[in-house]
Amino acid sequence: MxxxxxxxxxxxxxxxxxxxxxxxxxxxxxxxxxxxxxxxxxxxxxxxxxxxxxxxxxxxxxxxxxxxxxxxxxxxxxxxxxxxxxxxxxxxxxxxxxxxxxxxxxxxxxxxxxxxxxxxxxxxxxxxxxxxxxxxxxxxxxxxxxxxxxxxxxxxxxxxxxxxxxxxxxxxEPEIHDEIVGAISHLPHIIAVALVNQIRQYNEDNPLYSILAAGGFRDITRIASSDSLVWRDILINNKQVLLKLLSGWAEETQKFVHMLEEEDGEGVRQAFQTAGQFRSQLPERRKGMIHAIYECYIDVPDHPGIIGKITTELGNARINLSNIQIIESREDVPGIMRLSFRKQEDLDQAVEKLAEIGYPVHF
Ligand SMILES: NC(=O)c1ccc[n+]([C@@H]2O[C@H](COP(=O)([O-])OP(=O)(O)OC[C@H]3O[C@@H](n4cnc5c(N)ncnc54)[C@H](O)[C@@H]3O)[C@@H](O)[C@H]2O)c1
Ligand SMILES: O=C(O)C(=O)C[C@]1(C(=O)O)C=C[C@@H](O)C=C1
Incomplete structure (x- = not known):
């Protein structure tokens, strides 16, 4: 043994x-x-x-x-x-x-x-x-x-x-690991926490902040809920790398300060475009190098019972769904539903089933 x-x-x-x-x-x-x-x-x-x-x-x-x-x-x-x-x-x-x-x-x-x-x-x-x-x-x-x-x-x-x-x-190599993981994991955790804390303070004066918080805020801040002791240790341990990265981050946000002051719309557009291009090249279906979660999105009309219908159809086909989330739902406007699966096989079967019942997916 x-x-x-x-x-x-x-x-x-x-x-x-x-x-x-x-x-x-x-x-x-x-x-x-x-x-x-x-x-x-x-x-x-x-x-x-x-x-x-x-x-x-x-x-x-x-x-x-x-x-x-x-x-x-x-x-x-x-x-x-x-x-x-x-x-x-x-x-x-x-x-x-x-x-x-x-x-x-x-x-x-x-x-x-x-x-x-x-x-x-x-x-x-x-x-x-x-x-x-x-x-x-x-x-x-x-x-x-x-x-x-x-x-x-x-x-x-x-x-x-x-x-x-x-x-x-x-x-x-360990040092290279710490530099890269500092940038793609530790810095994002700091940013998420700082952002949540910034909004939390505004929310003290006006609770509408948290009421209106929709997909954008929730998507970028999920990791702000991570364990405080685990992350205290990680950040303190990778201090040298993170101090450099935070100064790079300050430069990036400063660029936006300038663009807004100058009303440099073309600069803003380019920033979104280059970011979007880089992000679209990240390996598909793995959320960067992070999750073993397979996801797809479907546009759904905003009417009662839609979640029940989708889950029943997938359940009847014996497809295991690990999570389901409405990302955006406004009256009279189609919402977006995010479906997560643990296995590629489940995702593939779901794509087929959903197309069959009239819900084509996108990724
Ligand atoms: N959370 C993540 O996403 C993630 C991903 C990859 C690696 N890690 C690393 O994995 C390690 C564990 O993180 P986690 O997310 O599983 O945390 P966790 O809090 O879920 O698990 C840590 C476990 O260690 C136990 N523990 C704490 N101190 C201990 C001690 N002195 N002796 C014995 N047990 C002790 C806790 O009771 C707990 O069960 C950390 O080093 C973290 O950096 C975390
Ligand atoms: O997906 C998450 O919630 C994570 O925080 C995972 C994550 C990451 O930042 O990518 C967090 C810490 C790790 O050491 C490795 C992975």
């Missing part, structure tokens, strides 16, 4: 556990500080068993996944380096920053264990094991940050195990 230990059975740790639990030859042991009784994790089939201590979980493990917030990662890596682990044991993490943990692991001496940094580029604004899903990583990118001296055998065995996630493995 290959023993997999998961430290931190939350959104990411729980999702990884769900990918591995029940697979032939694998046994998954969880460890978490949270007061959710161990039996519940086991009953729900997330893990095979829960360990009462870090040592119990790590003992004899072939793989150890550290799925805890970035702020406590270092302490686990250090503790593991002091333990006698199974020879060849691969320790990996899922932290959203890679530079500091790679630097720490490089200076520690593990007795016959190997550390390989990792980061699945998939997630959610939700947190905790309740939000975990075995589909979370499907089709997403999964970054590994092996060092030049990392044994190939260890990289291969971790990559082989990660096939259960159905993610695409990519190797990236």
């Amino acid at each position: 290959t023993k997999i230990a998961i430290f931190g059975v939350g959104l990411i740790g729980g999702s990884l556990a769900l990918c591995f639990t029940g697979k032939p030859g694998l046994t998954v042991v969880g460890y978490d500080l949270r007061e959710l009784s161990a039996a519940k994790y086991v009953e729900r089939g997330v893990v095979d068993s829960m360990a009462a201590s870090l040592h119990e979980a790590a003992e004899d493990a072939d793989f150890i996944f550290l799925c805890v917030p970035v702020g406590v990662l270092g302490q686990y890596v250090e503790e593991l380096s002091r333990m006698k682990l199974k020879p060849g044991c691969v320790i990996t993490d899922v932290g959203s920053t890679k530079g500091s943990v790679a630097a720490l692991a490089a200076q520690l001496r593990f007795s016959e264990a190997i550390f390989i940094g990792g980061h699945p580029m998939a997630g959610s604004e939700r947190s905790g094991v309740e939000a975990a899903s075995s589909y979370l990583f499907e089709n997403a990118f999964y970054v590994l940050t092996p060092q030049p001296n990392t044994p190939q055998e260890a990289i291969d065995s971790l990559s082989e195990l990660l096939k259960y996630t159905k993610a695409n493995i990519v190797h990236v």
Whole structure:
């Protein structure tokens, strides 16, 4: 039996556990500080068993996944380096920053264990094991940050195990990872939170702000609901990169200040056009490099019962819908409905079914 230990059975740790639990030859042991009784994790089939201590979980493990917030990662890596682990044991993490943990692991001496940094580029604004899903990583990118001296055998065995996630493995240097992920993940989280807080203050004087908030505001601010402790750790850890990115962001917004002051309509138009062109080149159906969610949109007339009709038709055809949302709905104006699926197969079947019943989709 290959023993997999998961430290931190939350959104990411729980999702990884769900990918591995029940697979032939694998046994998954969880460890978490949270007061959710161990039996519940086991009953729900997330893990095979829960360990009462870090040592119990790590003992004899072939793989150890550290799925805890970035702020406590270092302490686990250090503790593991002091333990006698199974020879060849691969320790990996899922932290959203890679530079500091790679630097720490490089200076520690593990007795016959190997550390390989990792980061699945998939997630959610939700947190905790309740939000975990075995589909979370499907089709997403999964970054590994092996060092030049990392044994190939260890990289291969971790990559082989990660096939259960159905993610695409990519190797990236830790510092490059932090720069890129700072720009495409951490900065957007800061912007979303700052924007929500700006509007929240206006809303204190006039609640119409939140009442009128429609698709635009909701789309750009979904990630502002992310876990505050997880994100505190990520942002502080990637401080140097983010300070540079924030000054770039200030320059970008300043460009708009100038364009508006000068009433430079052509400048505004060009800004939208170049942004739109770049965005349309992002890989389709993966929401950038982020989600393993397959989505399509349909134009729907605004009349009662439309959601029921669509869900019934898809349900009768045994097509699993993971989410449904009306993005815009005004009286007498067709609304847009966003349908999300967990699998490409479901999306393809839905496209066919919806066309058949008179609702052509767009992406
Ligand atoms: N949320 C995302 O979208 C996302 C995506 C990719 C990677 N990550 C990274 O994954 C890691 C976990 O994030 P998450 O979103 O799963 O958070 P989460 O809050 O859902 O899960 C974290 C789990 O770790 C447990 N925990 C916290 N401190 C602990 C400790 N000292 N010892 C043992 N368990 C502890 C918590 O009880 C919780 O169950 C973070 O490092 C984060 O940067 C998050
Ligand atoms: O989709 C989301 O909600 C996420 O926040 C996922 C997201 C991201 O920003 O893309 C967040 C943190 C990660 O480390 C990786 C992915």
